[in-house]
Amino acid sequence: MKQNKIIFGLALFLALGLSHQSQAQESKFKALFIYKFAEYIEWPSGKKNVTVGVAGKSGVSKELSNFAASKGNMTVLDIAGPNEAGKCDIIFLPNSEDSELSAYNSAIGSKSVLVVSENSDLTGKGSDIGFYLESGKLRFLIDEKSIRNKKMIPSSKLLALGKPI
DSSP states (O other): OHHHHHHHHHHHHHHHHOOSOOHHHHHHHHHHHHHHHHHTEEOTTOOSSEEEEEESSOHHHHHHHHHHHHHOSEEEEEEOSGGGGGGOSEEEEOGGGGGGHHHHHHHHTTSOOEEEESOGGGBTTTBSEEEEEETTEEEEEEOHHHHHHTTOEEOHHHHHHSEEO
C-alpha cells in the first residue's frame, strides 16, 4: 500500500509538472489518473477489482489497458453506448461523447458507477470527475456530493488532489 501511495504521488507530480503534453502523453496520464481513482474510491460492495468502460474512441483505452494488464485488478472495456454502462464500475467519456452524458446517467440509474469526463464543464452536471488543463498541467474537478450520493466513498487523499466544485 505504501508503495502504491509513492507511485501515485510520483505519477501525479510528473503529470502535473509536464508542460505542453502531447496527446499521447495526455492520454497516458488520464489513464493513470483513472487507474488511481479506482484505488481511491470505496465501492459499497467493497470490491477491489473494477471494470472501466471507455466510451467512443479514445487513446485512454489503450493506455488504461496497459496499466490494468500490469496490475491485474482492473478490466477495461471499449463500450459502444449507454446500454453497456451497467456492467461497469467506472465510465470514461471522452469529449466526443459529451452529448451522450445524460443517456449514460439514465442507463446507470442509481448504480454505484463513477463517471469520469474529459470535459471538466460536465462535472456536477452528470460527471463525477472531469479533467482540465491549467497552465499545461493536467488537473481534475471532483463532485464529492455526487460520488457519495451513489454510495461510493472517495478517500480524503483523492479529494485533496482534485479541485472541488
